[in-house]
Amino acid sequence: MNSEILEKIKEECRKLPDDISYIVGFVRKRGEPREVLKVLKPDEVDRMSFSPLSFNNPARIVMDLMKSDGKIAVIAKGCDARALKQLEKEEKIERERLYIIGVSCPGVIDYRKFRNAVKFRLPEIESVELVGDEVIVKANGEEQRIPFSEVIFENCLYCEQPTPKDYDVLIGEPREGKLDFSDIEEFEKLDREERWSYWMEVFSKCIRCHACRQVCPLCYCEECLVDPSNLAVSPMTPAEEKAAYPRVLGKTVNASDNMVYHLIRVLHHAGRCAGCGECERACPMELPLLKLERKLKKVVYEVFNYSPDEEIPFLSKLDILPEG
């Protein structure tokens, strides 16, 4: 039960080492049942909350906080910890400044499905509890039970690592995940034309708000190849360099340009994607972006026998692969 998990989180946070300056955790959003990420001081533990609606990935905020001094404690689900690990491998995070409170994760709720399924008005909802395979929602002295399977974030069904691999303390019993590409294998059965028309239809809906890129903990580049105006200039950047800046993509928003945007973006996640699903969750047009990420993951696994959980970065491993 998540209320028990929350109590354990709070308990761990109260006995954190003295040199911890911040806790990156969840608090409940006002007016809605979901949690939001928050940077808390160690004396603000009482504000913390945790539920299957604590779906955001804290890695991005942790990376931001690395610019400040002090150590950081973070509440991390399996995929969150993997994003942290990846950032550590890429030297964006100093592990020794991090205290990971790992949470064994049964999966998170898809908030869109939840909003459709729940009969209460959002501000009225007092609590959302996952008990066994049911989500119990309480409001106005009433309760509604929703099967977890109806509202689970689909990506969690294929989670390879519900329990963080790297943590300082773990909350909850470790859960087993498995490598499962059955959804992708199913999709691969479609023929070329069907897949093409599927994706063109998908990409035609993209509005290029860049939310998928911005929420992604691994899309941290200051200069983005597929954003024509995103040029990191300094006072010393020569005019010629600015003038000759490669423009892979303009601001034209249509199915084919959007496809270029998404494919190039996804390719930069080869062997890196943490599988947290922030991109798909953020997309206001509900594009199935995880299908792309997972297909790529499958390729990297099958062709290069690489999993993002390995200690060395994917590209480094390619360098040391034996001939043939």
Place this chain on the structure above:
Amino acid sequence: MSSVLDEPMKNPYLPYKAEIVEIRDEVKGVRPIKTFKIRLIERERFDYQSGQGCLVSVFGRGESWFTIANSPTRPDLEFSVLKTGKVTTKLHEMEVGDVVGIRGPLGRGFPLEEWKGMNIITIGGGIGQTPLRSIYQYVIDNEKDYGDLTIVYGARTSKDLCYKDELFQLKEQGYNVELSIDNPEPDWPYFVGFVPDNLKRIKPDPKDTIAITCGPPIMIKITLGVLKDLGFKENQIYTTLERRMKCGIGKCGKCKLESVYVCRDGPVFRYDELSRLLEEA
């Protein structure tokens, strides 16, 4: 089929066709500045005020905002262009006879009518001299309407001064031109130090005087303090603001500073207008 969209007079996004008729090197080196003299084709009149700007258009590269560098009392349009990005790099490659697009005049200029009878002091730094040049040319061409003219101008080195020949000539003709460079150089006969320090030395009398300052943000900031110490009121001080601009007609929001569109409500502002804002301009 013809519609209002086909007429530059009615479609403010459509540039006028213009030709480069003269190019002068102002500053050479890694951050070069060139002044372009531009003549409109198919259009004789182009009424503007000192301080207004134009969007200069190079198809395939885009548009950039430049304040008009000469006075409406002089022929053609002049723009001084620092090579800094896509459009300006292309402009620096262009030659006499090449065609560019001009949208404008845009924004609000200096209230030169209002200033009649006043002494005028312009305080400029680097390429910020551009709008000030338009003012002093105008005042010189309408000398009887204005009191004393003082031109205070400085740059990092003597090589970075714009409009050098013109300024030396004016000085020879007896105009009050106060030049400075930041660091000592052999054979430099004038002030050495920052522009605000030169201003302190000159000590202009605020009585019946309008001060206009333009240059790097830090210079403007310090100059403002010096002027206030000298007794200038905020409503005697003007500047022009710079922001990234795209549409030039107060729509696109790029240059929006709170409720103010720099391209439309400015670029010229009187200091008391800016000090009412929450954000630092």
Place this chain on the structure above:
Amino acid sequence: MKVYEGNFLKDVVAKLLDDGYRVYAPVKEKNYHVFKVVENADEVDFDYINTRRSPKDVTFPENEVLMKYGEWVEEIPAQADKTAIVGIRPCDIQGLRLMDRVFLEDITDPYYEAKRKNLLVVGYACNEAGDYCFCTSVGLSPFKSDYADIIVTELGDKQVVEIRSEKGEAVASKFDLSDASDEDVSRKKELEQKVLSSFVRSVNTENLKERMAEAFNSDYWKEVAENCVSCGICTYLCPTCFCFDIFDDGELKGVRIRAWDSCQFPLHTLESSSHNPRREKWQRLRNRFYDKFYYMLVRKGEFYCVGCGRCIAACPVGIDIAEVINNIPSGV
């Protein structure tokens, strides 16, 4: 007040299509509705609270070709004529009005004007407030709009049709409308009461301008922006966000387009010199809230927020404009 026995909205879509209009109407995509150009009245689905995207792209498309060029301007694209939007909610009609004020006041934007003056607006009064709706807090009504040409209220078995302009009259006159009975009028009133009581969210706008002026330099804005990711969702979905960029696509031959831009993008205000007036994300986020409730109030005399709640519902990190405004600290 007139009534129509049947589904006026659907029938008006069919009629307008017959008459050669380009018709935008709500269409159900997988899990949400959007306004789309429809070819058939059967594509339309009016069972919705609000569309995922605002319909601002009807007059202000995400991409718009301003001109085609080679060495010089070669062609200016012709503008579509007779267009209609059917089923637009009162908040979005206000959004349209606020957009009109940006693009038509002062210097007229001719591209916008060409689309706007050919646009027929058939509004659709709300029968219930969504969980994120707060239009009543910004002075709007969920069932009234004087800015539409026609506004329709659903009574279940019939629809109330209110005509608000000559343009609306010209269309409505082609339908068999009868005068509303006393019962219809009282049913409509009852419904309106029910709608008003269905709001669960509000924004406190009392002394808001003063409160915001006072709080401008507060650290509150840094806290609010803590988990903002600087994406464009809030601005792209917003019915009143109007920022755009102008962009040449093609070196020797191409199109000069305008494309939506967002003040939340890190390099929106970046100048070529590398100076960036709003370098920090909290400055950018603060800018959005001040623009909606302060800057545009100074410039245009009204809030540039219509209370549609789209930005709240879609924000991936849970930033909530209503809560942000309500919790502005005082005495800082």
